[in-house]
Amino acid sequence: MKIHNEFANAFRKVRRARGLTQEDFFDESGRTYISELERGLKHPTLVKIDQLAGPLKLHPLTVLALSYSSKEDSMAALDKLLEQVRQEAEGIFQQEVNKQ
DSSP: OOOOHHHHHHHHHHHHHHHGGGGGGGGOOOHHHHHHHTTTTTOOOHHHHHHHHHHHTSOHHHHHHHHTTTTHHHHHHHHHHHHHHHHHHHHHHHHHHHOO
16 A cells, blocks of 8 residues: 555545645745645654644644555444554553553
């Protein structure tokens, strides 16, 4: 899976759903960067994703989750992904507790 392209699609979908233009991200990156990001030419860092989430008024994980579930484009796929993340995190937390 070319996840950067899925991120590009998810980001564009969220930006449009929020009624934002590429220019609305001028303070975070500028229109050229957003255009390249949405075409899959740029690969954002976690810091950049965090910055871009501000104008979108959502948690950065939301865009990432949509990136990984956008192929199926359904709430069922998103629910399945979030449940997987919850179980994996729970396992990691439990391993930490067991080490103490």
